[in-house]
Amino acid sequence: MKRLLAFLAVLVMAFSVYAFAETDDGDDSNPEPIMAEEGDDSEPVPLEAEDEGDDSNPLPVDMMEDEEPVEQVEVMEFRVLQFGDEGDDVLALQTRLQDLQYYTGNLSGRFREGTRKAVETFQEDFDLEVTGVADLRTLSILFSLNHRPLRYGSSGDDVKELQKSLSELGYYKGKISGNYLEATRKAVETLQKKNNLEVTGVADADLQDMILEGRILGKSEKPDDTNTPAPNLSNYLVDDNDNGVMVAEEPVAFEKKLKNGSSGKLVKQMQERLAELGYYEGPISGNFQKYTTRAVKAVQTQNGLESNGVVDEETWNIIFNDSHIVLPDATPKPTPEPTPVPFHIVVDVANQVTSVYGRDENGEYTVPVRQMLCSTGMKATPSDVGDWVLNGRHSTWCIFPKWGNSYARYWTRINSSIAFHSPIYTAVSNSAMKISSYNKLGQRASHGCIRLAVWDAKWIYDNIGAGTVVSIVEGMAPDPELRDALKLPPLDKKYCTPISTPVPTAEPDYSLLNKPDLGKKTLHEKSDCPEVYWLQRTLKDMGYYDTKCTGKMLKKTVNAVKAFQKDHGLYASGTVDQKLIDLIVETALGTPVPETTPAP
Incomplete structure (x- = not known):
């Protein structure tokens, strides 16, 4: 019983804390994470919050004045329980399942096949996803129940108690056998009809509560004979409205x-x-x-x-x-149009780039708002590919105590296992960043999380809210121009800030008719000049080029030139001379471009 009470105490704590862990060397590690149920409004536990009487030393805090209190994401003793687990929490799970007649094996504290089947049966009874894994939702329902559902085929002492109650109410005249067979099912159906309940033939937990509390009519009773008290309306007033x-x-x-x-x-x-x-x-x-x-x-x-x-x-x-609440038989209110989510985030695993898109005039997410180099999961421990809807949880700092108390800033949850956050820190201090973690941005380096530069992680933290879809995508085409444009500045190792933050070069003025005059010069791979910017903008408008216009001719620009050359019956060399420039303009305009008369 003491173990069960201890487990229940930890269960309560689990609903207010969520967790996952990262490696001390900066690699995100994701053992089975503990997350509060979707929709729960619990928050991470602050680092400075300690149990009463805890004499442990507080963790160091060295933060800028305008930052929020440090919050902790830590792995609790309580966990999701599944096949292979062992411990007191498994013993408590088995004990509770046994109390409700789902488990008949030994109370061993070892999660084996018998425990898994018992969990599956319980999940099936309560319309939960049948996984055999005791997750938080399964555990919360399991430990809040007074009874298990009883149906045809059930047996045990609780069936005997039900049969006795049904007999006393006049619905059952059979043997008190403890076996829920046809006579018991019919008795339950008759009771449900008499009491205007849904007729299922199943004595669920609610129905058993009603029977034990004396709020069920006996077979020979009339509705007026019931002792069920009427609701107390003394605290309510009648409002002057239609209903x-x-x-x-x-x-x-x-x-x-x-x-x-x-x-x-x-x-x-x-x-x-x-x-x-x-x-x-x-x-x-x-x-x-x-x-x-x-x-x-x-x-x-x-x-x-x-x-x-x-x-x-x-x-x-x-x-x-609300005195204007719409009652069950009235005309329903229309569901209001939801406010559109402003952003969609795409994590491109192939190029290690995270892109944020805004909505265009058609409501589609096509407008690039921000693009950032990132580090996703390594090939052995990849990031969770797919579409994930953010629930808005975030923290200015998080701690990963299982892996040597490593830390990260601007943590924004993606799903129960992974999040956006900064590079790894060795302490809760702005100057304690692991430079090696920063230098790996643009490479696969984590165990699943999406790492970003601090300023990019902060932008996500500040601007991306609940409801935003994050798409983690494998297999996108290489995009060297984009990666080159997103190069990160070197860091001052003492202060962990960029050594210099140059003002970005303004994009050149662009006009299709302001075509470059190359003379005898050609543009080729690695050319870096304003003429390349004009080429990229023009090919992009024509549908040949689909990434950032950088002024630097890398592989994707070369491939766009080759595609144009092939479409016009030319040798696909990937190089650009004046004749090709003229042909590009002529094609874009749809009319021949007049020769420019040289000045005398």
């Missing part, structure tokens, strides 16, 4: 998010209110489970909110404080 919904004289304050797996007096208060509004017909149990989730989603759908079943502040205020 006459009662609201409190003083607004009912929102305290915290509620969702599937939550429990306590706030859930009970919400269930009472939902029942009063006609959205909820389940037990007033204080346990946020299937029927409560269904009722919350119905409120959200009727009132034009996102139907996610989570009671945030907006949903809470609709339920308790």
Whole structure:
């Protein structure tokens, strides 16, 4: 029991802390990470926060005055549990599964096949993704339950208790066998019909609570005989509006998010209110489970909110404080048009470039806003390829205690395993950057995270919010011009700042008709001059060139020239002379360009 209580305490802490780890030498390491459930509003634990009575030395803090407090991302004792794990937390998991009749093996503290199958069965019973992995959502529901769902084929002492209750209520006349067979199923169905509940033949946790609390009509009872108390409406006033919904004289304050797996007096208060509004017909149990989730989603759908079943502040205020709430049988409010997300981020693994795109006049993400060299995961430990939606979590500093207390700045979460952040630091100090980590930008160097220069990581931290899609993409074409344009300045090793920050050279004025006069000169690979900039801009407008116009002729510019030459029946040499310049202008304009008469 002590182990179980300790595990529950750690479980509570896990909902307010998320974590993953990085190597001391600057390589991001991703053992099974612990993340709070999506939508949870928990924050990282500040480095300076210590348990009461902890006499450990605080970590050093050396920050600029205008920075936020240091926050910690650390691996907790509690973890996601899966096949192969061992420890007291596994023992607590097995004990709880055994209490609910899912696990019949030895309480060994070792996560083996029997434990995995028990977790899978539990997940299937509660409409969770059946993975056999005890993640935070699975654990939160498991440890908040009073009963397991009972259905045809179930057996055990809890089935006996159900049969006794059904017998006392007049629904069951069979043997108290502990086996949930056809007679028990029919008795449950009859009870559900009598009490205006969904007829499933399954005695789920909510139904068992209702039976134990005496809020179920016996088979011979009439509705007027029920002892179920009516909701207490003494704190509500009638507002003068079309639907006459009662609201409190003083607004009912929102305290915290509620969702599937939550429990306590706030859930009970919400269930009472939902029942009063006609959205909820389940037990007033204080346990946020299937029927409560269904009722919350119905409120959200009727009132034009996102139907996610989570009671945030907006949903809470609709339920308790809005006298104009749309009731179940009324015409639903239209769902408002969502505000478009301003940016889309593409991480190009092949070129080690992170690009931020804004929206064009058609609403498409095509306008380059910022492009940055980065370090993605090494080939043995690649970054998570795919599309990821940011949830807005970030921290000015994070710590990776498992790997020698290495640190990083401007941490922005991508998914449960990886994030954008700065190069690695050896201490919480602006001058403690590992120069080797900075020098690796532009190369695969991490165990999955996307590292950026400090100023680029800060830009992401300051400008990129929740809802932004990050696409991590393998296999894009080489882009040497872009990489060359994004070269990073050398660092002052003492202060970890750029040795010099030259003012960027302004792009030359461009006009198609202001064609270069090469004379006898030719442009070829590695040419670096304004004529190359004109060439790149013109070929880009014609669709032959699709990257940054730098004024430096590298492989992608050469390939664009070759493609133009092939399309016009010329030898694809990749070099440019005056004749080719004239042909490019003529093609772009669609008319021959008159010869320029030389001055006498």
